Amino acid sequence: MSEKIIKIISVLFALIWGIVIFTEYWHYNPNYAKAVQLFQYTDLLIVFILIGAGLSWFISKPRKTPLKLINGFSLFGFILFLDAITVSFFYGKIESLSLNTAGLMAHLGLFAGVAFCIYLIYLVSRVLGFSFTTVFPIKVSLSDLPIIQVALGTAILTFLLFFLGILGVLNVFIVAPLLILVLAVNWRATIDIIKKSLFKPLNIEGLNTLGIFCFLFLSLFLIFDFAQILRPFPAGTDSINLYVNLPKLINDYSGLVAGNQPYNWSLFMSLGLVVFGRIDVVLGLSFLGSFLALIALFRLSQKWLDINYSALCLLLFFSVPMVNFLAYMDMKIDMALLFISLSVLLLFYNWLVPPTTSSTIKKVEKKNSEKKGKGMKSKQLKKILHSSSPFYLVKTKAFFAKNIPSVFVQNRLLILMGLLSGFGFGIKLTFVFFFFALVTAVWFAEGGLLTFLSAFFLTLGTTFLLELDAHPLLRSFHESVDVLQWILLAVGLVMAAFLFFKEKAIMIKLVRSSLILSLFFLLPIVPWFGKNYAETESFSVEDLLNGKEATPVLDFKGLKKKLKQGK
Amino acid sequence: MSDTLQSIFMSNILFKKRTLSWLFLLLFCVMQTSSFAQNKEEVVIPGLYAMPEKAEQGQKTAVIKKAAVREDMHRFMGYEILPVRYLSLPFDVFMKNNVGAFFVDVGFLLLMLFPILFLFPKRDISIKKRGLLTVAVIGLCSLLMIISVSSAFLNQNNLTDPDVGLSLLAAKTSDGILAGISDAVNNIALHAYAPIYPLISSFSGESDSITYPILVFLFLGLIFLVHTRIKTHSRETKSILFLILMYAFLWWILGSGAAWYGILLFCVPYIFLIKGMSNQEEQGNNWDFKNLSGLAKRSNLLLLFTVAWMFLAFTHRAANYNPIDAERTKHIYIPPITEYQIGNISKEQLLNSSFPSVVEIEKLLNKNENSLVYRVGTQMKFFITKNDRRVVDDTFLDLFEQMIQRFKNKQKVIEALKISGVEYIILDLALAHNDQTPDKSLTRKFTNFLNTLYNNPSVEMSLTNRKIKLNNTDEEIFHVFQDRGTITQQGNFAVFRIK
Structure with missing residues (x-):
């Protein structure tokens, strides 16, 4: 009886609460009503729904072998296809504007070009992170390792840029060869990462209609945002005055800018100008923070949700206007900060729930059994896991394994959480x-x-x-x-x-x-x-x-004296 | 002031020379005026620049060292009496009733659905605990709702007294069902708030000793609620949730209401919201549909809310968050940017469309790379070379306020800038539009600043995109002040050169 009463009260309150929140939100946000009334893209929405339905039918078809078509490269091609559709519809609506094939190709070329530049920087970060985790192995889930490596690699790369900045040699002639060196010296890992990120089939096991539509609409928000950052200047007060202004000054001086609170991410973004000489790549590197935050959120959400609900989580988060604003308009560094926070949360989760060696071996064994290999012993397993590692990394790892105090070895994850948190503090x-x-x-x-x-x-x-x-x-x-x-x-x-x-x-x-x-x-x-x-x-x-900014400070006392003296 | 006057009168020289003492007294009175525009050397053009009224008397006034921070950051928190400011903050952030721009819009799903999750736990909580949880959640939510809805309504109508708010509501007619529900909600909230407000006002104002302790106790209550709700959940779930809870509290007391400072709060909770409202199978645990909460069993509710929100979010995004008219809602992309991308316009043309006259401004301000530029607003800093060394930033006229207090008249202010190496002044003509403070301090400072430039022989206008139509002829000229005509194009910047 009491349970029924509690249930009735709860349902009643939930209804009232829901109605109150919605009506108040609607009252204080009249733009939504206007946006719905004046919505001009019903045709485009129908096209996307049909694409989603088509994909849903295609992916859910019963198959003897898993679908291998979907990888990073084909996904990017699909993104370009969606972008082409959106741009075409946009030009179709605006009577005063016209689009021809050459123009569309120019737009797609710019889209792909900037994305490629960003991918190169991502690759360098990933390789650096991989090298770090080779020397200092960490016990984390295999699916979490890539994003953690990117976070670590970004921190290491920024650290390197900091020291080059102190020396005043942050220019293309020093930085570009250094980045190429990072990729070349660890060429096995570089090729391995390129293969895995672009050509390895993505695991879409369990993906259903909900997941497909969520990923599709998430892609649309990403496309709308990314297409808008392909411009030669920043927009928004904070990014134009600070977060993108700093990379410009760093490039002008080939060194660090005096004063300002620590600016790790702006330093990272300066690679866009220092290496590529383009503001849109700077903005793209800022956007990279948003994209990496989504990946980290996806990994974290998969601890509790399946692939479809994880996709829903990403969509609900990224559909929020404030997030879009941070992703493409006033590009503050809060999305990059979010990426680092989520990476630390992933480390924290792995610290709470260490992955068992047996589960790691089982995953690799499963992969190898698909290749018709036999089960592996742990020594052979380690060989496979580190097969991309050059000998000097393996030697360095052995050196540190002998000489690092045991307290640090036992608390590796805590140390990494601290280091990444420190890097995050240096962002904001x-x-x-x-x-x-x-x-x-x-x-x-x-x-x-x-x-x-x-x-x-x-x-x-x-x-x-x-x-x-x-x-x-x-x-x-x-x-x-x-x-x-x-x-x-x-x-x-x-x-x-x-x-x-x-x-x-x-x-x-x-x-x-x-x-x-x-x-x-x-x-x-x-x-x-x-x-x-x-x-x-x-x-x-x-x-x-x-610190102390280089802006001259108005010395009022001195000025007052000079005015009195008539100077 | 009284101590200073006394010392003057006690001085032998002044005591003997009464005429001089009266002159000094007059000088002190002149120096103590708070508004620079009242200086006799200034010309205030009547009717053009409205001087704001003084702040409401009778409340405790906190000492604000830097007005710029107050004007820029505290607008997200609001300016109510202190406990209300904090207690209404979660609601204010989601409703964006303090700052109505889209860049602080975080949707409504979390605020709507998260409290409801507490009311529908899994069957692993005892009936007694569930009853207590229900009472606590409903009580807390109701109290916060009463305070938040009332303060939002009063702020929107520039009121503080709930009784006045009720009178305003009584005279209002609702336009539509949703407006009617909103008015009914405001009515109920204000009636409940009417006895609460005098109680809070009696021990608080702009500052007090009680708000922090209230927040701490509230947070402790919330910890116990959350702990009761998730007691049987896994260690990792509880740890992550408690991390988020602690993060939320620190953002609440330190974040000044800026939503992006707490961006993790609008991200990770979705995981648990979806978890609590979905019926997905769990591997490894003894998953049983019967043990799921009432909400989770009805996971179609989650899909319903998702579809509703996504429709709103997509249509809003498709209008580029600017649904002014049918033409603007076609701008899923910003036309000049896309035109540049397809090669129809050049980089310079794109720049000029986004930053009017930026090419001319760049040429003007970068002619002499050793000169300083005094900047009041505008986004032109990016286009000034070596701007970290050459630009003196005074976006909220904090520095200017200090200068007029020291130098007292506009000639000396400009002279001081000249001696410091400043050659150009660039200002945002719409700066005062950002003023959300109750005492309109930014508007006052901006008016004084314009008066400093007006009719000042030490400065000349170099560039502006504001146009006026002259009174005598119908000629349109680029000009900043309305003394010679009416504004036909508002414009958003002006550059003055110090001679």
């Missing part, structure tokens, strides 16, 4: 929200709810103690914060002390984990601190984070 300082949340989540994972609460109080107290709420000028609104921070810290410490006596081993482990995370979080930031210290010669946190 707001990454600190994620890092603090990560630390509290580690405490929860190891110790449960009470430990999480202790971490919460300590984190919040630290946040106020460091005056992080002063940066957005929110602190001045809260009169009691100077007292509150100590209360929070005290509560956190008391709880931690209680837990220490109750679960000593766990608390020691948590303190060690937090220290490892924090130490490796700070490591990637140290070069930026060094650069900013060289500009300001000050150790204050403000100066270490912001």
